[in-house]
Amino acid sequence: MSLFEKFEKTAALYNQLSDAGMNPFTVVMETVLGPTRAVIRGKETVLAGTHNYLGQTFEPKAIAAAKEALDKEGTGTTGSRFANGTFSGHKRLEADLAAFLGMKHCVVFSTGFVANLGAIAGLIDPAEDVILIDADCHACIYDGCQLSGAETIRFRHNDPESLDKRLGRLDPKYKGKLVCIEGMYSMYGDTAPVKEFAEVAHRHGAYLLVDEAHSFGVYGAKGRGVSEADGVMDSIDFYTGTFSKALAAIGGFVASNHKELEYLRFSSRPYKFTASPSPATVASAGAALKVIKETPALKEKLWANTRRLHAALTQFGLRLAAPPAPVISVLIADRETAFAAWNFLLEHGVYVNMAIPPGTPGKDSLLRLAVSSAHTAEDLDRLVAAYGALAQAFPAARVAA
């Protein structure tokens, strides 16, 4: 059974956690009750690990738009964007996203993961180009690099000087250079110095791709992300994002002012060879985008909730990964303790994400809280109470005295 031998070590941990009824990676939302509530393990639970930043999963306008599209255009496109899977809705959404970002071109993909995969692999020729990525980039950026087949060089996380050095010592043989960073990183909730990165990348004649999956709708005066907050929207060569966070649907996109972005429609295999998002998905994402434009109060509420939770967790002495951001991660050095702490929160009626190395930036495990504008005062009270109890029960989660 040599095919399965490699899984044994991971399977042992996975099964042990499952047998103990403590596996964070097998959670089932038994009944979904609303944007911040679901029944898990038979109990009503506050959802604080769903990255539903603007609480739009039950936005009435998005639901109405999805229902209308479902009735008019059916359940699925049964084809890829390249073949029979491009409806007028896909084109409309591309135009709306481009207009929202102030960019000229946009290409919609089937998921956020596929958007990065498709953008990177579609833009890069392994024979003549090179990619430089922030060490903490998401798995889909790593996989996009791998799919492209090009030489890929990591630079230190959020360190423009580290990028500068690596660009400086590149072999002059490379024609195209692509630098990939993210706006807000979803593990720690830390943000990139996009302006400095743009300056370094362009000084070396490199293109800059910024993945704003977690920061779209959340950062910047208009909700265009960390790039907007840093005042450098015009310096971004490729802007990637997802529908599955602030837009509360599923799908992804790449936007750019380079007219050549349109070439992805024939160069990108993840665009050409997978089915396109369903009409209902596209319609709800479009409606949610309109809500973001028309309702800045959502973002303000998200940040108010964020500040309250971050302050409360700081006051409890919990070891937090970053300054206030809609992802608030508690660091716990020991993995077993982190599993116990995660289960403790669930028993106290709170669901957060659990992340363990090597899926995390450092050696610590993370309890990852994702704040939502839809968290009610009562939700916040329950979150604060649960984390207060956690700080008492798990000294290992606190900052060393």
Add this chain to the structure above:
Amino acid sequence: MASVQGDDDLVFHKICSLFEPLNQKGVRLTRETDFIADLEVDSVSVLDVVMDIEDNYDISIPVNTISEIRTIGDLVDAIHSIKKRQA
């Protein structure tokens, strides 16, 4: 060839010193030591140590190269070949 051998030793010792903090089980480090099988470090930890090596030697080692490296000896050889190319 003596100078190459000497340099080889320096690179080998540098790598050993960088991996020593991750050597939880106190394995004796040789050219044949396998990062994952012997040192039991995960792939990301290897990438992070490689970043220190890059800055130490002022070279860039692509992720593609690192994913093919299994042992300390492989890494020593990769550094030499990149240094030679960049020289």
